[in-house]
Amino acid sequence: MFSWEERVKLLTSESQKFQEYLTKLPDDAWGKQSACDLWSVADVVAHLVGNAEFYAGTVERGLKGEFQPPEGRPTAGTGHPSVGAASVAEGAIANREVLGDRLLPALEDRSSHLIELLAGLSPEERDKPCYHPGSMVPAGNFADLRFKELGLHQWDIRSALEPAAALIPNSLSSMVVLLNENLASGSIRWAFWAGPALDQPVRYRFDVIEPVVFKADIVVEGDQFRFEQSSGGPVDVNFSCDTDTLALMMSGRLAASDAISQGKLAMEGDSSLAARFSQWFKGI
Numbered sequence: 309m310f311s312w313e314e315r316v317k318l319l320t321s322e323s324q325k326f327q328e329y330l331t332k333l334p335d336d337a338w339g340k341q342s343a344c345d346l347w348s349v350a351d352v353v354a355h356l357v358g359n360a361e362f363y364a365g366t367v368e369r370g371l372k373g374e375f376q377p378p379e380g381r382p383t384a385g386t387g388h389p390s391v392g393a394a395s396v397a398e399g400a401i402a403n404r405e406v407l408g409d410r411l412l413p414a415l416e417d418r419s420s421h422l423i424e425l426l427a428g429l430s431p432e433e434r435d436k437p438c439y440h441p442g443s444m445v446p447a448g449n450f451a452d453l454r455f456k457e458l459g460l461h462q463w464d465i466r467s468a469l470e471p472a473a474a475l476i477p478n479s480l481s482s483m484v485v486l487l488n489e490n491l492a493s494g495s496i497r498w499a500f501w502a503g504p505a506l507d508q509p510v511r512y513r514f515d516v517i518e519p520v521v522f523k524a525d526i527v528v529e530g531d532q533f534r535f536e537q538s539s540g541g542p543v544d545v546n547f548s549c550d551t552d553t554l555a556l557m558m559s560g561r562l563a564a565s566d567a568i569s570q571g572k573l574a575m576e577g578d579s580s581l582a583a584r585f586s587q588w589f590k591g592i
Contacts, residue, residue, distance in 0.1 A: 310481045312434065312448055316427050318478040319455045323419050326462050330412060333469075343464040343561060346397040352461050353411055354404035355396070359457050360418035363450050364425055370438025370447055377439055387441020389493075389592030390501050396592070426451045442492030449489070455482035456494045460559055480520045480551045487522065487558060496526065496535050499558045499591040506530035510581050513543040520551040528588050545577040545585070560590035 310318065330353065338350040347355065365378065377383055382391075389396075407414050426448075434448030445453070459479025466473035475483075486494030509529045515538075516522040525543065527534040547564075549557075553572045556562035565583040567573035575582045 310478075312451065315455060315482055315485075316423070316451050319451055319458070319482075320423050320427070322455070322476050322478055323423060323458060326458060327412070327416055327419070329462075329466075330415070337469055340468055342468045344397075344461075347400060347464070348404075349465050349468065350404050350411060351397075351400045352464050353415055354407060355400035356457060356461055357407065357411065357414045357418050358399060358403050360415070360422045360454065363454055364418070364422040366439045367422075367425055367447050367450055370436050371433055375437065375439050375444065377441070381439075382441050384439050384441065385443045388498065393592050422450075422454060426454075440492040442495070442498055445492050449486075449492075452482035452485045453492065453494060455479045456486055459483065460555070460561070463556075463561065475552050475555055477519060477552075480555060483555045484520045484522050484551065487554075488524075493592070496533070496558065496589070499560070499589045500533050501588060501590055502531045503588060504530050510545070510584075511543045512581075512585060513538055513546045514554065515546065515548045516551055516554050518550055522551060522554055526589075530588075533588070543577065545575055545582045547582070547585075548574040557586065558589055558591055560586070560592065 333349070339348050341347075342349050342352045344352060362378075369375070375384070381387070404411065429447055434446060436447045437444040438447050438450065439445075440453075456479065459476045459482070463473055463475050483494060486492075487496055489495060492498060506529055509527050512526045512528070514522055514524055514526070523538045525536045525538050527536065549567065549572060553562065553567055557564060557567060557573070562572070563583075563586040564573060564575075565586070568575055568582065
């Protein structure tokens with residue numbers, strides 16, 4: 309697991325690599341459908357522009373002790389993709405229309421500003437709470453939140469253009485940090501979409517060894533869930549996979565049934581319950 313300082317350095321280098329990748333895309337690629345249902349490739353880039361601007365603004369306000377949500381944003385702790393996905397999608401499309409041919413320069417400018425801000429945080433400043441729709445978040449965690457956004461959304465673009473695309477390996481450490489901490493987007497709480505209550509809870513156990521370890525039990529009761537350290541006791545479904553597959557599943561990019569059929573996810577236990585995992589965990 310990389311340290312916070314190492315993740316910021318990796319975020320810087322991977323952001324630059326992604327920018328270079330985008331500059332080499334042919335003109336006809338920008339209008340292609342991405343892995344996000346409502347977004348073209350250009351829309352995904354516009355979302356990353358807006359995301360960098362939002363993160364920088366909320367960290368800057370948090371450092372000054374300002375915690376109120378920006379206009380149009382929900383109170384901290386009340387946001388969730390089940391109620392905000394449509395507005396996020398519409399916002400990215402609107403941003404793309406406004407930016408037009410300034411999309412790539414805007415991404416470079418906003419990303420550089422955010423990364424410089426994060427890299428300059430002192431140890432004390434990293435602990436200062438900042439607004440996020442999902443919860444109040446320590447300023448330092450916005451490095452992981454941005455790395456998660458970069459990792460997933462570059463995959464949304466590349467997977468639409470390159471069949472063998474994978475997540476940025478260096479982003480996986482940040483994704484596991486977020487899964488293990490009940491903070492905001494990227495956490496298991498953020499990924500969970502409640503459904504009807506179950507008669508009996510279902511226990512899923514994850515055994516992820518490489519490249520980043522994630523071992524935990526997720527107990528679903530339909531309308532809520534519990535996240536626990538693996539106890540070694542009985543489970544309904546035992547999943548084994550790599551961290552790339554875990555991240556794609558928890559973010560809703562890869563259904564459990566598809567991961568199993570593609571040989572990316574090994575399971576032991578009830579196959580019908582294994583397939584149902586993705587009806588509850590689909591991120592955004």
